Amino acid sequence: MRIFRALPIITAAAAAIMLSACGKEEATSAASKAPATADQVVIVKIGVAAPLTGPQAHIGNDIRNGVQLGVDDLNAQGLTVGGKKVKFELLAEDDEANPTKATTVAQKLVDSKAVAVVGHFNSGASIPASKIYSDAGIPQISPSSTNPKYTQQGFKTTFRVVAHDDQQGPTLANFAVRKLGAKSIAVIDDSTAYGQGLADAFEKTVKELGAHVVAREHTTDKDTDFTAILTKIKGTNPELIMFGGIDPQAGPMAKQMASLGIKAKLIGGDGIQTPNFIKLAGDASEGQMASMPGLPKEKMPGGQEFMNKFKSKFNADVELFAPMGYDAVFVFADAMKRAGSTDPAKFLPEVGKTRLQGIIGPIEFDEKGDLRNGPITVYVVKDGKWEALETVVPGGAPSPQAAAAPKIPAGATQAGY
Amino acid sequence: MDIFVQQIVNGLVLGSIYALVALGYTMVYGILGLINFAHGDIVMVGALVGLSVFHALSGSGLPVPLVLLLAVGAAMVVCMALGVSIERLAYRPLRHAPRLAPLITAIGVSILLQYSAALVWSKQYIPMPELLSPTRFTVLGAHVTDLQAAIFLLACGVMAGLYWFITKTRVGTAMRATEQNKEVAGLMGIDINRIISLTFLVGSGLAAVAGIMVVLYYGIGHYSMGFILGLKAFTAAVLGGIGNVRGAMLGGMLLGIIESLASGYIGDLTGGFFGSNYRDVFAFLVLVLVLVLRPSGLLGQASGERA
16 A cells, blocks of 8 residues: 555646546646556546535435445455556535535536536436536436436436436325325425426326325425415315425424324425434324335345445444445446546446446436436335335336437447346 | 414414514614614524523423423523624614614624524534424314414413513613603613613513424424524514514514415415415515505504604
């Protein structure tokens, strides 16, 4: 290891060569300083962008820690790309779950020469930021953004390792109508890209399955008082209430449902399936349900080992998307290995051809960059803990937009299994 | 029908909190002619101090009423000290400056309080530990929890006490005299500075009570929670007639009910064109209408100077 420490200047210079997508002058001046040793180490910067402060900080830091763990594990393994040793470095940026801030930090990551980005958490942040990564030509894997629009913009650089709302919404709806037998359902969303997208997809499928949407209400992602809309919903006597949103709203909402004497259960998406929801809702969380893309943490192929490693390193339990963040780093590393280069222009096409067994299961992307056959699990709160009820694999039901904007040349896509 | 009653109940609970906060705005405005934008953030500090006490004592086995009392006490002490110091340090030096200066100072204090709170309590949402388990009963077909009833009754009690204090006691009379004319009140032997400090003391104490109510009712606290709450309470104060104590109480309750009814019925009345997410729009629409049609508010007296 001593040689690693002895060559900081060389490594930095080498990194500058490897990373300079633009700025030729910089590269040539750096090249003159870098002696061509056989065992030089290339520094590769991986960016992670998520809300590290604010109401969603617990989820953002979870992702950051997952990515950090991935980077550390890769460095411990000692990856070699194109005959050169590679050392990964993490650049963590806080997007505050704010779409405007997201574009600022995206630009910052591009400017600091990140070759790949894991992020962002919120669909509302991932979508505007994806334009910047696309313009810079660096691949972006969102560990968690489930709004369908994210991969429908025709960018070659956008990928995700979760099922999206066109899959999650209908899966929830199927579960609600077929499994729970709900015939009248009220739908609430929090007016965000994520919440509204999920609620719309849910509502559409519920109607197709012949159940009634008795009320469609909206709130915001800053509100805590839902008594008025819940009272209105109570008047329509739904058997189930679906909320498209995240836990700071869902917690008080479950509480207020209890105090209004609403017997219907609350069901939501992955933004609610958090330990925080149970803390915020208290006793009122019992029996509420939420879906979560991916297998249950315990059932993931590498889940138990990952959780132990995570716990011993960060002294925290895996909140939500840490395994996805971890796997995203390995997708990048795998693509670099196959391309024999850490230059985003060279390894980007390889990201689309990924066939990897990750912590979360088999990872393979379709032509838009969405995860193929991403499983979705529905959970219920039992004795103050989330418990898996059932896992659904949506199967390759193509969404109407599937034909639009093929991202990778047709020959490159492998025949799916 | 019971849905309508339920919406009124929801509105009254929300309105109780607005009214308590609105009183702080209106009392300061009455005496100093200053809109104290930091007031909403004092509510936030009260709420977060209360939460800290709840978290510290929730596992201690102390009886629940004692924990509640300690939380309210701690929140009131902190908020009162904060309110009085803000007046002493930020507003008093500017008392004779043009009106814009203290107003901008107030906004600055508000931001200072928010980010100081973010440093102390972090930027995370802080959940309320399970302390109370409200029981439910039915009034006219509407569900009411004992917590909601307690919030409403306590707010009414506090407001009645305040009204008695202002109208019937010597100090209250001095406050009203100061409100009418500071110079003349001073000539009559009233210590103006003491009265102004007292006004901030009382207003901040009410804010602390309101903060604890928010935490108990919604079960959640956050460093930026005071901003919207303050804005709504300010609206309530203007609605009732800013500077008028009874007006603040009426305005708070009315605004709560308007919000409740608006989010409950907008969708049906407009055929789904406006959703319940437009409820704040309607709350502020009411404010605009009041300012256009009756600038001094519902209970305010017309004066040469408009709020």
